[in-house]
Amino acid sequence: MTVASDPLALDRQVCFALVVASRTVNAIYRPLLEPMGLTHPQYLVMLALWERAPRSVRELSDVLQLDPGTLSPLLKRLESAGYVRRERDQRDERMLAVTLTGSGAALRARAELIPPAIVAELGMDLTELEQLHASLTRVIAAARTAQSDA
Template sequence: MSDLRDIPDPLALESQVCFALAVASRSVLAVYRPLLEPMGLTHPQYLVMLALWQHHQVSVKELSGLLQLDAGTLSPLLKRLEAAGLVRRERDSRDERMLCVTLTAAGRDLRAQAEKIPAAILDRLGMELGELQALHQSLTRLITAAHQAASTDPRA
């Protein structure tokens, strides 16, 4: 592991992981935006739809865990998707306390359009698939490390 003393200025903006991640996030989401707009989706709504296309029916609690979003953030997303006719929110018949989210026919049909997005993103970024897969693995490790660090912080 390198030592921070090897970096000329460890507080330089361009040396900060948080800065690089923030700029990368905004930049990548800007690449998605024109692909999602014709589908009537924002990026957070697209993430919800991805989870539902994969899992078909999930509770709001499960969806919150999958997307790593709190209920206060997820609820307005689901309301907008429901108003757009893409999802349905219903109480579970076995447990009335549980709210389940399912795709409507229109939500299922939208998947055909969405299937074009990964290839379009790859093309627009001009990167090799292997590069993006390696980046994904690194980011997944970073997310895990950040969650562990946050959970061991006595102030958290």
């Protein structure tokens, strides 16, 4: 049996390609984020907050597709770094709101240099990357549908 005809060949697995792509692309982000004191997951939290803040922990969890147990340590580290504040929501004391500090908001200007640096580092055409993003978004939606149908 050849690799091309083997349905279990590692190189043919979508899951393998996704994991390797994620790991290698995240490695490109690392040296860009380290000077800002951010890990890639923390960067994703900051992106969500730069898009709109304050946000509840529940809303952040939904937007980032992370369970609250994974999100909580990220928020604690961002709070320790002085980038965010967690406070009881004034409208609903049961909710915890996450907002940017002045330092966290100011960090956005430095972060704006990251997307073009990633595009340059990958050496891929922006249109190709946008098409890849659209394809991955469809894969995510299809996987979610499959999970909810199961």
